[in-house]
Amino acid sequence: EVQLVESGGTLVQPGRSLRLSCVASGFTFDDYAMHWVRQIPGKGLEWVSGISFNGDDTAYADSVEGRFTISRDNAANSVYLEMNSLRPEDSALYYCTRGYFDWMSRSEYWGQGTLVTVSS
Amino acid sequence: EIVMTQSPATLSVSPGERVTLSCRASQRIASNLAWYQQKLGQAPRLLMHTVSTRANGVPAKFSGSGSGTEFTLTISSLQSEDFAIYYCQQYNSWPLTFGGGTKVEIK
Numbered sequence: 001e002v003q004l005v006e007s008g009g010t011l012v013q014p015g016r017s018l019r020l021s022c023v024a025s026g027f028t029f030d031d032y033a034m035h036w037v038r039q040i041p042g043k044g045l046e047w048v049s050g051i052s053f054n055g056d057d058t059a060y061a062d063s064v065e066g067r068f069t070i071s072r073d074n075a076a077n078s079v080y081l082e083m084n085s086l087r088p089e090d091s092a093l094y095y096c097t098r099g100y101f102d103w104m105s106r107s108e109y110w111g112q113g114t115l116v117t118v119s120s
Numbered sequence: 121e122i123v124m125t126q127s128p129a130t131l132s133v134s135p136g137e138r139v140t141l142s143c144r145a146s147q148r149i150a151s152n153l154a155w156y157q158q159k160l161g162q163a164p165r166l167l168m169h170t171v172s173t174r175a176n177g178v179p180a181k182f183s184g185s186g187s188g189t190e191f192t193l194t195i196s197s198l199q200s201e202d203f204a205i206y207y208c209q210q211y212n213s214w215p216l217t218f219g220g221g222t223k224v225e226i227k
Contacts, residue, residue: 047216106154110163
């Protein structure tokens with residue numbers, strides 16, 4: 001059974017940094033692309049970032065480009081999202097998702113999310 | 121950025137009815153179109169990918185069609201468990217983008 005468990009979400013002040021983590025299990029982690037998708041409670045979905053199976057390629061939404069960094073550790077079956085210069089508009093539930101073999105891919109499995117609140 | 125537009129925003133239907141949800145892309149996206157279902161308080165779930173391929177475990181009452189820029193998700197004979205919000209997503213070019221969602225509610 002595929003499982004994705006996110007952690008790291010918390011209340012943080014504007015301008016500060018935060019690192020989200022996602023531990024995966026139930027599949028061969030280093031075969032698949034991974035993504036982060038966020039959702040403001042009660043609102044729609046916004047794709048945030050994606051990383052290829054080996055970590056060589058990354059992509060970002062314009063809204064986070066230059067502030068967020070996605071990375072992965074295949075030995076630890078984990079993907080991370082380093083978020084810097086946080087803004088109130090970054091407040092959302094952040095989902096870790098498993099993509100497909102292709103780097104540019106749909107989100108086949110989703111975690112339950114970790115909540116980030118950016119507020120003073 | 122490719123803009124995905126879903127219509128209608130809300131659909132009020134009675135159980136047993138057939139519904140069709142629309143999704144339009146601002147540019148051609150080949151067949152790189154997915155649909156997700158999100159129930160209240162839950163994470164989204166992949167329903168359909170590559171326009172018309174059902175994800176694992178998705179019943180045959182869900183079907184997808186379309187090409188180029190116009191796509192539809194059809195749900196035949198709606199049951200109580202199908203009332204949810206449905207999102208389309210293009211994964212043809214970066215950044216990946218979602219539509220705003222269609223809420224299917226009980227009439």
